[in-house]
Amino acid sequence: MRWKVTLRLKSVASGVIVGLLVTACGGNEEPEERTTAAQQCDGTLSSEASHALERLLGTREFDAAPLGGLGRSAEQLTGDYAKRKRSSLHPPMCRIGDGDNTDRIDITFGLYGDGELFGDIHPDGLHAYDLGQEAQSGRQKAYLFVRCVSPQLDGTHERAARIRGVLESRGFPLPDTPATREANLTVLHSVTLAVVKKLGCVDNAGLSDEPVFKPKP
Template sequence: MLALGLGVSACGSGDEDEGPRFVGAEKVCDSVFSGDVAAALETAIGDTTFLANGDGALDRTATAVKDFYADGQDVNRGQKFCSVNGKKRGSGGMDISFGLYKQEDALSEGHSASQRPYDLGKRALAGTKNSSLYFECVSPRLDGSDKEAARVLGGLRYSDRELEGTRAEQEANLTVLHAASLALAKKLECENNGGLPTKVVLQPK
């Protein structure tokens, strides 16, 4: 939409009307990605510049998970944390979301041929198109979790992008999902960060 006010036109302002804003990996999704994780995001998406998105993501997601737990809901993809979209044509677009899972879900050994299991959290699958990370949270912010931990499930999915399915791509996806999960665990004040390491070292199972 063009600015019509004479004063605005005369001052050459109106930057907010110039179209989408693009930023580096460290600035998307409430700035939860940095250092090696930012590099992993660039590998996963296939770009170094991203559509600015995700301000307030941690607060919204923590509130949703808290509400899911209070209501006794098991909702695998209940709350979108953030979408990440590269600037250049052909780069990928991923969605990260969080919900709650049933205990038996983390004990399942089944997974698709395009996924690899890793020793991380309660269960972790690094996939080409879909990745998931399960962890448990005991927190004063989650009433009753001292008796029954909140079982939190993070999911990462691609809406598009042709992927080769290499191990490097899969591990980049899981590295990004771990960073988002760790940020949520800290926001929820989970004991021991929900069992998630501060710096992830991926070990295939």
């Protein structure tokens, strides 16, 4: 009888060891989900913006994209305006990565004061475009400023909500060319357009469905 118990214990132990080895070798691991450019940022990227994102990161496959960023950003901006904040900054609405390394693009939104516009200032590496209230773009950063009048934002008929979108790329070098700058703005424009539509901004806060790039001197 004792040898039967011993045999069973050895069998159990062997099964545990095999299970641990299989797990250690990744036998039970689920493959990481990959998504397309169009699925990023709550699906707010237009076809043109999706292609621009693929060119920027040099891939057609991206990290799994969490949902809810669009609604969260709209709620944050609504709350900021209700609290009469002149300027605000929040964590990224969306973070876009290619999964193979730390390269990523962050897109954030907040309110801005008039004193935060670039105006006649021309920061190194940024180029002005006639888009929205003001737009600046470079190889690793882009800004888009708009003004929103909306029935969802009480008081905007007297003082428009001033909304700033920022795109920032991290971890990978991009050439400082018009193509890179316009690709950054194409992605930022598409996400910003979705935000102002979510907020019910009149005339989409002055943004057209597709961006038209007119560099300013």
